[in-house]
Amino acid sequence: xxxxxxxxxxxxxxxxxxxxxxxxxxxxxxxxxxxxxxxxxxxxxxxxxxxxxxxxxxxxxxxxxxxxxxxxxxxxxxxxxxxxxxxxxxxxxxxxxxxxxxxxxxxxxxxxxxxxxxxxxxxxxxxxxxxxxxxxxxxxxxxxxxxxxxxxxxxxxxxxxxxxxxxxxxxxxxxxxxxxxxxxxxxxxxxxxxxxxxxxxxxxxxxxxxxxxxxxxxxxxxxxxxxxxxxxxxxxxxxxxxxxxxxxxxxxxxxxxxxxxxxxxxxxxxxxxxxxxxxxxxxxxxxxxxxxxxxxxxxxxxxxxxxxxxxxxxxxxxxxxxxxxxxxxxxxxxxxxxxxxxxx
Amino acid sequence: xxxxxxxxxxxxxxxxxxxxxxxxxxxxxxxxxxxxxxxxxxxxxxxxxxxxxxxxxxxxxxxxxxxxxxxxxxxxxxxxxxxxxxxxxxxxxxxxxxxxxxxxxxxxxxxxxxxxxxxxxxxxxxxxxxxxxxxxxxxxxxxxxxxxxxxxxxxxxxxxxxxxxxxxxxxxxxxxxxxxxxxxxxxxxxxxxxxxxxxxxxxxxxxxxxxxxxxxxxxxxxxxxxxxxxxxxxxxxxxxxxxxxxxxxxxxxxxxxxxxxxxxxxxxxxxxxxxxxxxxxxxxxxxxxxxxxxxxxxxxxxxxxxxxxxxxxxxxxxxxxxxxxxxxxxxxxxxxxxxxxxxxxxxxxxxxxxxxxxxxxxxxxxxxxxxxxxxxxxxxxxxxxxxxxxxxxxxxxxxxxxxxxxxxxxxxxxxxxxxxxxxxxxxxxxxxxxxxxxxxxxxxxxxxxxxxxxxxxxxxxxxxxxxxxxxxxxxxxxxxxxxxxxxxxxxxxxxxxxxx
Numbered sequence: 001x002x003x004x005x006x007x008x009x010x011x012x013x014x015x016x017x018x019x020x021x022x023x024x025x026x027x028x029x030x031x032x033x034x035x036x037x038x039x040x041x042x043x044x045x046x047x048x049x050x051x052x053x054x055x056x057x058x059x060x061x062x063x064x065x066x067x068x069x070x071x072x073x074x075x076x077x078x079x080x081x082x083x084x085x086x087x088x089x090x091x092x093x094x095x096x097x098x099x100x101x102x103x104x105x106x107x108x109x110x111x112x113x114x115x116x117x118x119x120x121x122x123x124x125x126x127x128x129x130x131x132x133x134x135x136x137x138x139x140x141x142x143x144x145x146x147x148x149x150x151x152x153x154x155x156x157x158x159x160x161x162x163x164x165x166x167x168x169x170x171x172x173x174x175x176x177x178x179x180x181x182x183x184x185x186x187x188x189x190x191x192x193x194x195x196x197x198x199x200x201x202x203x204x205x206x207x208x209x210x211x212x213x214x215x216x217x218x219x220x221x222x223x224x225x226x227x228x229x230x231x232x233x234x235x236x237x238x239x240x241x242x243x244x245x246x247x248x249x250x251x252x253x254x255x256x257x258x259x260x261x262x263x264x265x266x267x268x269x270x271x272x273x274x275x276x277x278x279x280x281x282x283x284x285x286x287x288x289x290x291x292x293x294x295x296x297x298x299x300x301x302x303x304x305x306x307x308x309x310x311x312x313x314x315x316x317x318x319x320x321x322x323x324x325x326x327x328x329x330x331x332x333x334x335x336x337x338x339x340x341x342x343x344x
Numbered sequence: 345x346x347x348x349x350x351x352x353x354x355x356x357x358x359x360x361x362x363x364x365x366x367x368x369x370x371x372x373x374x375x376x377x378x379x380x381x382x383x384x385x386x387x388x389x390x391x392x393x394x395x396x397x398x399x400x401x402x403x404x405x406x407x408x409x410x411x412x413x414x415x416x417x418x419x420x421x422x423x424x425x426x427x428x429x430x431x432x433x434x435x436x437x438x439x440x441x442x443x444x445x446x447x448x449x450x451x452x453x454x455x456x457x458x459x460x461x462x463x464x465x466x467x468x469x470x471x472x473x474x475x476x477x478x479x480x481x482x483x484x485x486x487x488x489x490x491x492x493x494x495x496x497x498x499x500x501x502x503x504x505x506x507x508x509x510x511x512x513x514x515x516x517x518x519x520x521x522x523x524x525x526x527x528x529x530x531x532x533x534x535x536x537x538x539x540x541x542x543x544x545x546x547x548x549x550x551x552x553x554x555x556x557x558x559x560x561x562x563x564x565x566x567x568x569x570x571x572x573x574x575x576x577x578x579x580x581x582x583x584x585x586x587x588x589x590x591x592x593x594x595x596x597x598x599x600x601x602x603x604x605x606x607x608x609x610x611x612x613x614x615x616x617x618x619x620x621x622x623x624x625x626x627x628x629x630x631x632x633x634x635x636x637x638x639x640x641x642x643x644x645x646x647x648x649x650x651x652x653x654x655x656x657x658x659x660x661x662x663x664x665x666x667x668x669x670x671x672x673x674x675x676x677x678x679x680x681x682x683x684x685x686x687x688x689x690x691x692x693x694x695x696x697x698x699x700x701x702x703x704x705x706x707x708x709x710x711x712x713x714x715x716x717x718x719x720x721x722x723x724x725x726x727x728x729x730x731x732x733x734x735x736x737x738x739x740x741x742x743x744x745x746x747x748x749x750x751x752x753x754x755x756x757x758x759x760x761x762x763x764x765x766x767x768x769x770x771x772x773x774x775x776x777x778x779x780x781x782x783x784x785x786x787x788x789x790x791x792x793x794x795x796x797x798x799x800x801x802x803x804x805x806x807x808x809x810x811x812x813x814x815x816x817x818x819x820x821x822x823x824x825x826x827x828x829x830x831x832x833x834x835x836x837x838x839x840x841x842x843x844x
Contacts, residue, residue: 207718209711216708219697225657226695227708227761228681286699 028280028287028335032295032328035278039299043306050309057188063301064194065090065253067294069272071201072245074293075238077276078205079218080285081145083242085134087269088156089127090250091262095160097123097176097251098169098260109167116173124247130156131243135236145239153269160262169260172251180255190252197245202290214238218285274321275300278328280335299324350413352377352541353398353510358407360393362748367393368405369565375510380532380542382552382573385562385585386752386780391545392434394562395512398543399431400424430508434515435693438499440488445470447487448502473505474498478527493520493642497528504531511535512543517551521642522841529555547780549578561585582781600834604816609633611669612800613654613685613769618663623649624824627663631769631800636791638815639804640840646824647804648690651773654802655687656680667768681709684768688758690777695758698747702737702757703728705746709761731760736786752783759790769800776810788813808837820844 023030044051069086076083099111100119114122130152137148172180179189205211213234217224225231249268254260279296281288303324307317351374360368368390375381383391396402397409400418409416411427418424424431438447445463446453448470454462470483479497487495500516517525532542532555546552552559553573561569561584569584613631618624624646631637641647652658654665656674665672667683674680680687686709689695697705706728707714714723728742735756737749746754755775762770775791776784791814795801803814811818818835820828820843828843 209715209717209719212704212708212711212719216697216700216704219699222694223697224708225677226655226687226689228655228677228686229708230676230678232676233678286697 024338027331027338028282029292031331031335032278032280032292032299035324035328036295036299036302039302039306043302043309047306047309050306055305055309057191059298059301059305060191061188062305063275063297064188064190065249065256066268066271066275066300067194067297068197068249068252069246069268070275070293070297071197071290072238072242073272074201074276074281074288074290075205075214076145076242077273077281077283078214078285078288079235079238080221080283081138081235081238082273083134083145083149083239083246084269085130085149085152085156086242086246086272087265087267088153088160089130089243089246090253090268091265092130092156092160092163092250093123093127093247094172094250094254094264095163095169095260095262096126098172098254099163101169101171101173103169103171107167107169107171109164109169111169116175119173120176120251123251124244127243127247127250128240131240132236134243135239138239139232139236157262164260164262166262170258172255172260176251176255178255180252181258190256193248193252197248198290198294205289210234210237215286218282218287220286270325271300274325274328277332278325280328280332282335283329283332296328299328351375351410352412354408354410354413355394355398356408356410358394358397358405358409360397360402360405367565368397370407371562371565371567373560373567375541375543377509377541378536378539379558380536380544380556382556382559383543383545383562384547384549384552384559384581385568386782389562389585389780390565391562392514395431395514395543395545398424398510399429399512401431425508428507428509429512430503430506430510431512432500432503432514432516435691436492436496436499438487438495440486440495442487443467443484444474444481444487444490444498445483447498448473448483448505450502452506474501477501477504477531493524496520497524500528504535509539510541510543512545514545515547516544517546517548525551549581552581553578585780600836600839601812602834603818603830603832605832609635609798612667613802614666614669615654616664616666618650618653618660618665620646620649620653620658620660620824622824624653624660627821627824627826629819629826629829631802633768633800634795634798635816636795636801636803636814638811638818639802639821640806640808640811640818641821641844642806645806645821645844647806647821648773650821651687651689651771651802651804654680654769654771655685657687681767685771686762686767686769687771688762688773688775690774692751692754692758696746696754699745701743702732702746702749703742705757706731706742706761706764710764713765727764728760731763734763735760735790752779755779755783756786756790759787763790763794766794766797766799769802770794771802771804773804774806774810775803775814777805777807784813808840811840812837 049055069090073083073086097119099109100114100122101116102113103109103111134148134152137143138145179193182189205214213229217229217231217234221231250265253265257264275296276293277283277296278299279288279292279294281292303321307320353375355371355373358368358371359366371390371394373394385391393402397405400421400423403419439450445467449466454465456462467483474481474483477497479494479501481490481494487498497520500513503511516528520528536542544552544556556573559571559573559576559581560567561581563585610633611630612633615630616628618627627650639647649658653660656677656679667685672683674683703725707724714720714727725742732740732742737753737756737760746757749757776787779787791801803811805811812835818830818840819826820840822844
């Protein structure tokens with residue numbers, strides 16, 4: 001559409017923009033933020049225990065693992081790809097770090113104890129490797145990421161199953177225990193880690209050359225290739241970044257929950273995708289960012305936490321979450337359309 | 345001719361703005377039954393916008409829209425279609441994975457009472473329709489397997505035979521060879537005589553004068569003139585289009601043109617025995633520093649594939665490629681770029697980021713030169729500003745989203761991204777396609793500047809004028825093989841067409 005000769009009268013040097021058209025073009029960023037304010041206000045009025053310092057701390061802690069995983073996923077979705085293996089990779093990495101740690105004698109797992117730092121490095125190497133397999137399948141063989149990561153979801157779950165064989169492990173290296181369940185000056189370490197990773201992701205996307213490439217590849221992959229960018233390298237990189245973020249989230253999550261077992265992270269797949277998309281990052285690539293993901297995380301966090309405070313039927317919670325996600329998807333697609341019209 | 349008859353379509357005071365920029369300002373337009381109405385104007389003059397309003401693509405506009413004397417508003421292309429209006433858009437919109445027959449009947453396949461598609465009937469009728477149009481293809485072949493020109497003809501045929509009583513053709517001849525254009529014109533005249541109304545948009549003014557009864561000229565979102573085709577000339581139309589002395593700007597290239605005796609210096613690119621499936625056979629040539637090599641051929645002759653191979657997007661089946669004497673096998677476009685090759689493809693959609701600002705479009709190919717890890721937006725904007733000024737891109741605002749620029753200016757942006765650090769070899773596909781006269785001249789001057797700086801330049805085009813206006817040496821490509829080289833001799837449009 002935008003390429004026809006209908007775009008501008010060449011004489012106009014400035015684009016006159018009304019408030020309305022500004023709001024329209026910023027809808028992707030404004031709508032999630034308004035949702036967050038609305039939900040917070042609603043729960044604050046509905047429940048006296050919601051708007052307390054303690055509870056804000058709860059919410060932050062509750063969204064931390066999702067937040068760590070969502071950092072990498074934001075890169076992937078910005079490239080107009082998807083990663084369905086995040087939760088499985090988080091799970092297998094958490095299990096792997098426990099597998100390489102000496103467990104109590106009553107834990108019946110044939111594990112291979114290593115020094116803490118080695119266990120962590122091995123676990124990180126494992127998630128990076130699985131991410132690399134995703135990357136190669138996507139770029140070298142040409143399997144769509146939706147299918148490739150679906151297969152990886154099973155592969156990672158399979159590796160998890162083989163490592164724990166239906167058992168539960170409890171011990172992880174001390175560093176992971178501290179970061180996952182310790183706190184400093186009253187602030188949980190896991191919140192600090194999540195904040196640092198989100199900030200890091202934001203800095204990379206906004207201020208580095210690689211970040212620009214991610215946006216450009218997402219915005220128009222063909223044009224990126226015609227500009228002489230190594231599109232495959234960039235796509236491969238975001239798949240590895242996503243897997244490593246998931247792995248870190250998985251290790252800290254295991255420490256946070258106090259155990260490593262199968263299917264522990266299953267809900268994190270939907271939560272992470274929801275956080276990125278609810279925040280307003282475009283499913284078509286090229287628009288959005290970590291700022292959006294942070295807002296999306298809070299929308300989900302406030303919603304999950306708030307529903308507990310207002311004493312609602314716990315089975316209804318699932319339905320409400322689904323409806324909120326649907327609303328976000330509608331806004332996401334609609335914002336894309338508005339933007340295309342404005343740019344026409 | 346239409347005088348005296350009442351208009352079937354009448355538009356009054358149509359105004360349409362995109363994001364605050366007015367694309368049409370109070371335009372009146374009337375179309376009569378059994379008339380071919382030509383539209384001319386520079387890029388961004390508003391022709392396509394007006395036609396998209398008629399075809400229901402842009403439902404929001406101000407002004408009065410009368411169809412058959414009744415005020416009407418289309419809310420979608422469906423409404424327009426139901427009212428008997430069909431449009432062939434500037435850019436090919438076919439389903440390459442479907443068969444020819446399915447494409448001809450797209451959206452209204454013949455079905456039996458149970459709703460199943462009647463394949464045999466569809467294939468037979470599609471074959472008959474295309475035969476009427478002089479196209480002889482098996483209706484059950486996959487459309488994507490046919491040459492682009494043929495695909496365009498089939499798309500046109502679909503609209504022509506859809507039973508529409510108002511047909512809008514936006515640049516329909518850009519991908520067609522002269523005999524195909526001939527066939528199209530014959531069909532258009534036949535349809536007109538049967539009472540169909542046709543709007544014909546083209547940059548080829550000779551075509552407009554030949555095929556249409558009435559011509560309307562647009563400039564800057566306004567209607568400038570409307571005259572009977574018989575009462576005007578090419579020069580007069582060009583002058584009305586650009587609002588200055590047009591004659592000197594448009595060279596017709598019907599006379600012989602002398603190519604320089606010996607062009608250029610050392611060979612920058614050497615291509616030997618390049619082949620690719622059925623598309624390219626044993627293509628060998630060299631491109632020299634300080635010389636523009638033109639490669640001319642009809643659509644589907646293998647030019648596009650050749651350009652993709654030079655830029656590492658396609659891998660040849662056989663043959664070798666050397667840049668500055670070193671043999672190269674490009675594994676990616678990034679590798680080609682590092683070796684000093686640059687490509688500007690023929691489609692603006694494929695080479696630009698419409699939702700990103702101009703400066704990001706310009707800096708994308710040189711980011712690794714201006715920043716190691718961190719971006720340097722100030723430097724990026726400064727570089728872009730310089731290019732925008734040098735290439736006279738309008739409006740000269742580097743922060744504006746690219747989609748807000750007109751087509752010709754977008755084309756300049758695509759060129760600009762390669763100019764800050766000039767490559768060794770610049771490959772341009774259809775560098776002036778769909779451009780108005782003024783923008784064409786700008787591009788010609790830019791290419792000449794680059795030649796003077798010692799770049800090797802290859803221009804690939806299906807328009808003889810483009811090659812003739814730019815090239816120092818010309819190769820003619822026919823069905824994937826080089827059939828003729830013009831060097832240091834006289835050449836003209838006729839001679840090129842003859843060779844191809």
